[in-house]
Amino acid sequence: MLDDGIASDTSREQWALEVRVLELYRHLDARLLDGDDGALELYRDKHAKFLRKGLGCLNAGFLGLDASRTWLCYWILHGLVLLERPFPAQPDRDSIITFLASCQDPEGGFGGGPYQLPHLAPTYAAVAALVTLGGPQALSVIDRPALMRFLLRMCIPPEQGGGMVMHDGGEVDVRGCYCALAACHMLNLDVQTLADCCGMVDFIRRCQACQGKSYEGGIGGEPGNEAHGGYTYCGLAALCLLDRCQALDIPSLESWVAALQAPFEGGYAGRTNKLVDGCYSFWQGAVLPLLDRYAPSNARATETRTEQRPDQDLSPETLAARALVHSLAVRLEAAEKLEAEAEAAYSSAVHAQNDAAVSNLQHAARTAQHASQRLREGLDRARSQVAAVAHGAAALVATGLPGAPAAGRDVAQSSVGAQSLQVWLLAACQELRGGMRDKPGKAPDYYHTCYCLAGLAVSQAWSGVVVGGPCNALPTVDLRCNVRADALADARAWFSGR
Amino acid sequence: MPEITIEEVEGDAAQAVDLLSDSHWRDLAPLPYPPLPQPVVEIDMDEETALLMGRFWAVKTAGELSERALALTEHIILHINGAHYTVWEWRWRCVLALRGKEVGDVEESGSPPGVADTTPWPSASGFPTAVPAPALEAERELHAAVAAANPKNYQLWNARRRAAAAAGAGALALELAFTGACLALDAKNYHAWAHRQAVVAAAWEESVARAELEATRQLLGEDPRNNSAWSYRMYLVRALAADLAGVGRRAGGGGPLEGGATLDPGSPLIAIEMDLVRNAVHAVPSSQSAWAYALGLRPLVPAGALNQGIAALARQVLGAAPWSLAALRALRRAEGP
Numbered sequence: 001m002l003d004d005g006i007a008s009d010t011s012r013e014q015w016a017l018e019v020r021v022l023e024l025y026r027h028l029d030a031r032l033l034d035g036d037d038g039a040l041e042l043y044r045d046k047h048a049k050f051l052r053k054g055l056g057c058l059n060a061g062f063l064g065l066d067a068s069r070t071w072l073c074y075w076i077l078h079g080l081v082l083l084e085r086p087f088p089a090q091p092d093r094d095s096i097i098t099f100l101a102s103c104q105d106p107e108g109g110f111g112g113g114p115y116q117l118p119h120l121a122p123t124y125a126a127v128a129a130l131v132t133l134g135g136p137q138a139l140s141v142i143d144r145p146a147l148m149r150f151l152l153r154m155c156i157p158p159e160q161g162g163g164m165v166m167h168d169g170g171e172v173d174v175r176g177c178y179c180a181l182a183a184c185h186m187l188n189l190d191v192q193t194l195a196d197c198c199g200m201v202d203f204i205r206r207c208q209a210c211q212g213k214s215y216e217g218g219i220g221g222e223p224g225n226e227a228h229g230g231y232t233y234c235g236l237a238a239l240c241l242l243d244r245c246q247a248l249d250i251p252s253l254e255s256w257v258a259a260l261q262a263p264f265e266g267g268y269a270g271r272t273n274k275l276v277d278g279c280y281s282f283w284q285g286a287v288l289p290l291l292d293r294y295a296p297s298n299a300r301a302t303e304t305r306t307e308q309r310p311d312q313d314l315s316p317e318t319l320a321a322r323a324l325v326h327s328l329a330v331r332l333e334a335a336e337k338l339e340a341e342a343e344a345a346y347s348s349a350v351h352a353q354n355d356a357a358v359s360n361l362q363h364a365a366r367t368a369q370h371a372s373q374r375l376r377e378g379l380d381r382a383r384s385q386v387a388a389v390a391h392g393a394a395a396l397v398a399t400g401l402p403g404a405p406a407a408g409r410d411v412a413q414s415s416v417g418a419q420s421l422q423v424w425l426l427a428a429c430q431e432l433r434g435g436m437r438d439k440p441g442k443a444p445d446y447y448h449t450c451y452c453l454a455g456l457a458v459s460q461a462w463s464g465v466v467v468g469g470p471c472n473a474l475p476t477v478d479l480r481c482n483v484r485a486d487a488l489a490d491a492r493a494w495f496s497g498r
Numbered sequence: 499m500p501e502i503t504i505e506e507v508e509g510d511a512a513q514a515v516d517l518l519s520d521s522h523w524r525d526l527a528p529l530p531y532p533p534l535p536q537p538v539v540e541i542d543m544d545e546e547t548a549l550l551m552g553r554f555w556a557v558k559t560a561g562e563l564s565e566r567a568l569a570l571t572e573h574i575i576l577h578i579n580g581a582h583y584t585v586w587e588w589r590w591r592c593v594l595a596l597r598g599k600e601v602g603d604v605e606e607s608g609s610p611p612g613v614a615d616t617t618p619w620p621s622a623s624g625f626p627t628a629v630p631a632p633a634l635e636a637e638r639e640l641h642a643a644v645a646a647a648n649p650k651n652y653q654l655w656n657a658r659r660r661a662a663a664a665a666g667a668g669a670l671a672l673e674l675a676f677t678g679a680c681l682a683l684d685a686k687n688y689h690a691w692a693h694r695q696a697v698v699a700a701a702w703e704e705s706v707a708r709a710e711l712e713a714t715r716q717l718l719g720e721d722p723r724n725n726s727a728w729s730y731r732m733y734l735v736r737a738l739a740a741d742l743a744g745v746g747r748r749a750g751g752g753g754p755l756e757g758g759a760t761l762d763p764g765s766p767l768i769a770i771e772m773d774l775v776r777n778a779v780h781a782v783p784s785s786q787s788a789w790a791y792a793l794g795l796r797p798l799v800p801a802g803a804l805n806q807g808i809a810a811l812a813r814q815v816l817g818a819a820p821w822s823l824a825a826l827r828a829l830r831r832a833e834g835p
Binding site: 001002003004006008009010011054055056057058059060062063064065066067068069072073076090091092094095096098099102111112113114115116117119166167168169170171210211212213215216220221222224225226227228255259271272273274322323325326329 | 529531532534535536537538539540541542543544547551555558559578579580581582583584587590591652655656659660685686688691692695696699720721722723724725726729730732733736737740781782783784785786787790794797819820821822823827831
């Protein structure tokens, strides 16, 4: 990040992250230059081992997830099928299916664990987990008519604001719309009835807007809230499930999401001026592919979104030039201040006639020394910033990655974006001991492992590029439901006519 | 709002409920989880935790709304899992049942108009229920304790929203203080900002909005890159603009601008905002937030009226700070189709 010489909490946090990432990317760059094709390998077996361990017994540190146990099942099972690695021997399929069944409320829907109130989010997770397991035993667990009645009960009438409440007495935000519709779609239930019941299209549209007109372009949790990656995915995917994404201000959404891919790290942030996080590789990373599929551009029939990018100024050379100019300008200012302090110190020295003057001289010299120290730190920073650009994700992509088309000007801009994202995931989000993470410095967890892998799969499918080589290729993920496309097709076929 | 007195809480209920011993629980056995052939995502619990959770599930399954249930929910929220939505919901039902006063119609409940539509949810009791102030105060103490440990918990903020709605517009100052305290620890806490917007929208008054503008100005002074502060300010300004233009404004964010409420580009509201933008982009030209904000002011004035000003500002900034991609993007948007 170019901080314009003015630090704030935002820039300090960003800088701290960039230092960590730079270390990883420098290392990666060196390996790539050495011709090490394994430098961007996806550690399938390690991640599979990490995931499998979570499906059985978890330590008491997980008590905070006691209301999210169906989520744990989904994150782990989905992660394993994306990695194309087997489920553990224990717990067996029977146990997992029995457990998920025990989370189902007799009146419909699933809670986060047995006896818990049914809740839209664990409902989505339970359905997705069962669809991922697949087969009649798993799929027949779900009481579809009761589930639909539950979903309808969660609808808020349009005249009371619309949208859906997460559970009886719960909060209303755009996640509810998504969880409900995705569950319906996976179960081959009618999505339109639900949407009409709660004025869903209008609710989601208002979540993109602030008092009527879109502002940043992304979607917030509730009408008027700040644009946010997680809620953006939920709102957009829900509209895509209804074939109504045209209800959104699409150009504004596109430019918002494009600006949130960090040119240095390669990953996505969830909000403007916040840090990148591996999970947004899916929430944000799926936005352009969703728009491509469900809202193809009308203006240019032959071009797809993969060939247009609102922001064409992210070539490594441009970024490097910008960083250099910034660093020089900002440090020049500091140097000028230092010069002024030194001048003042010299003046004091020349005019020193008595003790007071000597004291002033000492003070002036001390001030000059501090200014000099700040300048030196600033110059160090500047050097690092320029290096950061040279080793940033976009630059790494330009040097040519294993598995990617040859570097050069004819590489589609979208492919640069997708490759940068994949570099971020493979170089910064993989924990060597297994599992994937938010960012370097954070511990891996099941949630991040799931969404990092899903983000990787989506990026590969959309761009046609598998960074790291064919050994990294992941199966196709359904963009709207985030389950394997083949599992979804099987489930919907099984439910049809039932 | 009519004065509500609570009946003296009698006998055992007034004493601390012993959650662990059998004395208060002889009539209700803890409910164990349904058996599984093999453990599945099974979270290890020590004996005490398992007993307490078992008692809670028993209470919930029996539909019991009681003092001991209420005490149990507090313990679970504070010491076992602050994100247990079922426990929070059960707690609120207990509060309504034990402390609340059911009222026959909306007028008697004393809730000011507009509060209700920020927090629409299916009512547990079926009738609007008034919750007396001391009970709400007890809830607020719980919220403060939970927020200290985890200020990003959905259940906390949902409970806060419900308690605020029950308290009515008079609770605005308390809510602003609470969100302010959370934001002091994390100036970008999404839940806190959403809550702030909800309570201000519910108790909307121009003087409140202007005070909030001043508060965001201070936050932006501390971190001009705080996009959440800019985003909240956009809500305030657009809502104020709708008021000034005499158009109806829907609590929480629905359409007067769609009807074309516009201000004069030279109006004080716009001028002050553009000044704020100017200061921010001169200080931190590379930050996206202020540029997005400037562009976001455009729907408030006749189409295109701000474009020239924004473009000129962008050019000026690019002259001094040619590295700013955010300025370049803003220039493109201001000049574009």
